[in-house]
Every structure is written in C-alpha cells, then in structure tokens.
Amino acid sequence: MSRINTVLGPVESSELGFTLSHEHISNGFGGSPFTFPEFLDINATLDRAVSDLSEAKSEGLQTIMDVAPHDQGRNVKLQREVSEKSGVNIITCTGTWLDVPSFFEGLNPNKIADMYVREIEKGIEETNIKAGIIKVASDKGGVKPREELVLRAAARASKQTGIPIMTHTWALDRVGEEQVNIFMEEDLDMNLVCIGHSNDTTDLSYLTGLLEKGVWLGMDRYPGGGPDIPYWKERSRVVKSLIDHGWGNRIMLAHDWDSSIGLHSAQARESRDKYNPDNYLFITRHVLPYLKEIGATDNDIDQLTVINPRKYLEGIH
Numbered sequence: 001m002s003r004i005n006t007v008l009g010p011v012e013s014s015e016l017g018f019t020l021s022h023e024h025i026s027n028g029f030g031g032s033p034f035t036f037p038e039f040l041d042i043n044a045t046l047d048r049a050v051s052d053l054s055e056a057k058s059e060g061l062q063t064i065m066d067v068a069p070h071d072q073g074r075n076v077k078l079q080r081e082v083s084e085k086s087g088v089n090i091i092t093c094t095g096t097w098l099d100v101p102s103f104f105e106g107l108n109p110n111k112i113a114d115m116y117v118r119e120i121e122k123g124i125e126e127t128n129i130k131a132g133i134i135k136v137a138s139d140k141g142g143v144k145p146r147e148e149l150v151l152r153a154a155a156r157a158s159k160q161t162g163i164p165i166m167t168h169t170w171a172l173d174r175v176g177e178e179q180v181n182i183f184m185e186e187d188l189d190m191n192l193v194c195i196g197h198s199n200d201t202t203d204l205s206y207l208t209g210l211l212e213k214g215v216w217l218g219m220d221r222y223p224g225g226g227p228d229i230p231y232w233k234e235r236s237r238v239v240k241s242l243i244d245h246g247w248g249n250r251i252m253l254a255h256d257w258d259s260s261i262g263l264h265s266a267q268a269r270e271s272r273d274k275y276n277p278d279n280y281l282f283i284t285r286h287v288l289p290y291l292k293e294i295g296a297t298d299n300d301i302d303q304l305t306v307i308n309p310r311k312y313l314e315g316i317h
C-alpha cells in the first residue's frame with residue numbers, strides 16, 4: 001500500500017486505476033501563467049480540459065500524470081480545478097523540461113535537488129499541492145550540459161524521496177541511453193526511472209537494451225506519425241512485440257496530449273485536433289482494440305494501463 005501525491009492530495013496507489021503516464025492539461029513557458037496570463041485563455045482551457053477529461057472518465061480513464069514542470073508553464077491551480085470538476089486524478093510534477101534556466105549553471109545539483117524535494121514534500125508555489133513525479137528532458141543531439149545538471153538533480157531528489165522520474169527524450173538519437181548512463185552514475189535505482197517518448201522509434205534493440213537496464217518505458221506519444229516517425233498502428237505493433245518478448249510488465253501508454261487554448265494555438269489547435277480528434281481517448285478507442293486484434297490479452301492491457309503505472313508510481317515505498 002502506498003500513497004501517491006495528486007493535486008487533490010494523497011491517493012492510495014490501488015485507487016489510481018486506468019492511468020495515462022504522460023499528458024498535460026496546459027502547456028506554456030516558465031512563469032507564463034503568472035507573468036503573461038494572456039498567453040493562455042484560462043477559462044477556455046479549463047472548459048475544454050474538464051469536458052474532454054469528463055468524457056474520458058466516462059470511458060474508463062481515472063488518472064493522468066501531468067508532466068509539465070515550471071519551465072513548461074505548469075499551472076497547479078488549473079490542474080486542481082480540472083481534477084475537481086472532471087473527477088480524474090492528476091499527478092503533477094517537479095523537475096525541469098528543456099528550458100533549463102541559465103542561472104542553474106554552476107549550481108551544485110544538490111541545490112537544485114533541494115528545490116525539487118521541497119515541491120515534493122512541502123508544496124508547489126503558494127499551494128500545498130505536492131509533486132508525485134519528477135520530470136527532466138533531453139532532446140535531439142543528446143544531453144546538453146544544463147540538461148545533465150537537472151538529470152543529476154532529479155536523480156538525487158528521487159533517491160531522497162522515492163518519487164520516480166519521467167524523462168522526455170528523442171528516441172531516434174537514442175537519447176534514453178545517455179540519460180540512463182547519467183542516472184547509473186548517480187547510483188539511482190533504475191526502477192525509479194521511466195524513459196519517455198520511447199515510441200518515436202521502432203528499434204527494438206534500442207528499447208530492449210534500455211529495459212535490460214531496469215527502467216520503465218513510456219510509449220507515450222500517440223497517435224504519432226510524421227517524417228521518419230511511426231504512426232499509431234506501427235507503434236502498437238512495437239508494444240505487442242515488447243509484450244511478446246516478456247516486457248509487458250515494464251511499459252506504459254499515453255498521448256502527450258494537452259488542452260491549451262491561447263495565443264499560440266488558434267491554427268496549431270486546429271491541426272492538433274485534426275491529428276487526434278479523440279484527445280485523451282485515442283488509446284482507449286483505437287490502440288487498445290487494435291492491440292487485442294493483434295493478440296494482446298485483457299491481462300496485457302490491464303498491465304499496461306493499470307498495474308504498471310501503479311507500480312512505477314509506488315517507486316521504492
């Protein structure tokens with residue numbers, strides 16, 4: 001039995017149920033909810049998130065991990081209101097995404113870890129909302145020096161609190177391997193690590209190589225598709241291959257969706273909605289039936305969507 005921090009307070013891990021491992025309510029940039037509130041139409045975003053998540057709840061969704069940290073425009077008050085109104089549990093994060101502050105340079109990672117730990121143990125901003133996960137990111141071309149700093153800080157905060165880490169990667173450059181090396185140098189238990197965005201590749205040797213190190217994998221960009229990037233059926237066949245190779249107990253699913261409506265998004269929003277008209281429900285409506293069609297069992301599906309997220313979030317408690 002383990003209690004997991006959600007934006008409405010701690011929840012028994014056994015009550016999390018069907019969980020998507022990497023989603024967002026809103027996106028933005030560092031301080032955007034406070035400094036440039038015009039950037040997001042907060043009421044429209046709230047309405048949309050509540051409407052979409054309420055519908056998703058009626059089709060079985062119970063919990064999402066919202067992995068937008070401070071530099072991705074995290075807005076925990078918005079998350080709290082969406083959770084209250086939709087009934088979906090939201091687990092928010094500490095950590096740092098790709099916009100690592102230049103002021104972090106030269107800091108000892110322990111000092112950054114202390115800030116993450118404070119967001120886990122005491123609360124975020126002026127609320128008592130506590131992070132249930134630590135997010136860090138590296139992208140195309142591999143881990144940059146500032147990103148290495150926050151990876152080390154995340155590892156130290158995770159070791160101190162038992163709260164797991166979720167990463168953003170660029171799988172086509174095998175960035176997950178670099179992240180794992182840094183976490184191993186920090187002597188972190190790999191059971192506390194999920195290498196995210198791992199379904200942008202179909203390279204099974206890369207994926208199983210990571211799994212053999214002991215991490216979880218986030219197959220968390222659905223539907224996907226684009227130049228050199230697999231579309232959802234291909235992504236699902238990779239998931240099925242991993243299940244067939246005995247890794248069904250180490251992978252999780254998500255969309256990397258968000259409900260943001262604001263300055264940046266009139267056209268972008270339209271094309272994003274066209275890309276995924278089922279928003280937080282694409283997996284439920286398309287991926288899971290397809291996985292069954294190609295041979296996954298109900299137990300496999302339960303493992304990916306309920307048991308694995310629960311075990312991952314329980315960490316070492």
Ligand SMILES: [Zn+2]
Nearest residue numbers: 022024067256
């Ligand atoms: Zn994301």
